[in-house]
Amino acid sequence: MLTNADLADLAAFRHSLHRQPELSGAEAETAAAVLAFTESTRPDAVLTGLGGHGVALVFGGAEPGPTVMIRAELDALPIIETGTIAHVSERPGVAHLCGHDGHTTILCGLARLLHRQRPARGRVVLLFQPAEEDGSGAAAVLADPRFAQIAPDWAFALHNLPGLPFGRVILEPGPANCASVGLKLVFQGRTAHAAEPHKAISPAATLATLIPGLMGLGTGGDLGPDFRLVTLTHLTMGEPAFGITPGQAELWATLRSLTDDRMAALKAEALAMAQGAAAEAGLALSQSWHDDFAACTNDPQATEVFRRAIAAEVIPLIPGPALRASEDFGRFGAGARACMAYFGAGEACPALHAPDYDFPDDLIPLGIRAFHRVIRELLG
Template identity: 55%
Template sequence: MTPERLAQLTRLRHALHQIPEVSGAEEKTAAMVADRLRQHQPDQLLTGLGGHGVAAVYEGRADGPTVLIRCELDGLPIEELSDQPYRSAHTGRGHLCGHDGHITIVAALAEDLAASRPGKGRAVLLFQPAEETGKGAAAVIADPAFAQIAPDYAFSLHNLPGLPVGKTALCSGPANCASRGMRIKLTGKTSHAAAPQDGVSPAGAISRLLPGLVALGKGGDLGPEFALVTLTHARMGEPAFGIAPGQAEVWATLRTVTDARMDQLIAEATFLVDQVCAAEGLRYSTEFDDVFDACTNHPEAVEVLKAACAAAGHPAQMRGYPQRWSEDFGQFGKQAKAAMFWLGSGETQPQLHNPDFDFPDAAIPAGAGIFLRAIRNLLG
């Protein structure tokens, strides 16, 4: 990639970085992406996919498979801490997971595909909404328009702090953990603080649930039996000294390597809640949000990415374990031969979702080059 082209793509990344929009509200980001794609004359441009999703289709000269390259549009509801001139212009929001860099990498492919269409099949560039909540991929797939671009192969990347910029890593099998947020609502009976015996307090239940839930999943090796429960929020009663509380909530994130282990962990957590609430005389309800299925790389798709990384000059480190964090890209693996690779964003880069994270522009050429090589290897 020439310095001039990288400078142009860097300007795009910085413009995107300034307008982070949270999951489901990516209207301006999607419009900016669609405007840029139109400059590179796709054979078809779909907008409004599963919300604010955008897809550009480049047709080959002969019949062949459909290859989808996917990135994410959304930012995070986190205040950015930065003195960069392109820092977020939206208070309380930031591109602190690197999706602005992912968008830029996939947008770069449009110029290459416009200059030289695939030899066969179709290349689809998908800019997906709402990845951070786990709802976007499912919404895109459920959109009737998705049938027009249903892929045979699907590829994505995620930047990886701790790995040198431009280096790559890849695994066969589980790539990202399953996770979901469990919200437990406890209901007893309020009373005067001078007469707590006349109420039913959730205090005892909370004191048992907090350590009990953690004990169900303590982490460890990322094998099939891996389970991790992270307490994220707890609230009891009203902020008043005169009331003995009657309501409480506990939030926890459940995390496993496999979907089967997730089903088991949910059953274990629900059983614990049921037993504790029965002993404490409480009613309860449970809800689940931020639901992510496990993301599993298909072996054939892994081989495509492995060859593409090598051909692009960024040979992949092969790893035998997944990332702990989750990704809704796994939904595409139910539709196609799919795989994700990890692209280094720097050995000293802050962790994803940190308020001072900033995607490194120097990683753009590697990501774009690998995706383009994968497309050419499959479609010519």
């Protein structure tokens, strides 16, 4: 197992990542830091630049067997950090406020254990995924032709969860995270003098009816099969002037559902509503989709493997619902038996994406123990 010296190294490494965060798609230095820190673990194969700045370390066993992938994320968030920790971000406006620095460090610790004892059979792939926060990284990794070399039979991941008692784990089969996508609508009409609004084609009245209409398509509530939520996230109209009747507007909304098929229906309804409203007002409409996350659904067999591993490590399991938040891990479930677990970061820990959040270092050994037990159970 890991020594106290190992754990001190890992905590120091996480702090160094926290000081130098990088946004989605720009994780070149973070990937290089991972490669440097894990070089001494001597993996059997290393893939770099995977789907962008992704890194995969491969540790093989002596006998044939399945491939087990453990995934962490490299990217940080475009938020100003306000905490007073010694390792606060040194890059203004960018910070590790979701704990990806901690998740990455857990995999680095796992690499040390795999160096000391390879699996008996099969392969372990430690995937450091880029661009999780905007939902583009997993798709890019899967589309990389080299992913076929490491395509897993099993895939596992964890996420820390503030508000949940420290060290408790939520792990359930079925839905784990919602699907979500951003819809950007751009309306174009014609401006006019503010004294002559009748000569304009203004989006004002259209927005006044479309906003409650879109939000009415998904009002949230319990996370049952029919859960849908539409959240208005950004709105602009015209110029900041009193003498102009506006002729242009943008509306951004996030659509959310528990399953991918429900998301397809919600997208179609939202777009049809916007197109109808624009046509009725004589406005041109263009639309685009952003931050597209597939639903994350835990495979029953993978969940049972993870449950047994966590129980064997005497880490407490508690029941809990799926999360409204999205997770880019869901796409890996299309080709593997995949499972995501949530590890409590403490009831007093600031929320994910809060400006004063910091990943608790004491979760690092728990995550390593859980993943290592999964590997031992599946690969010996």
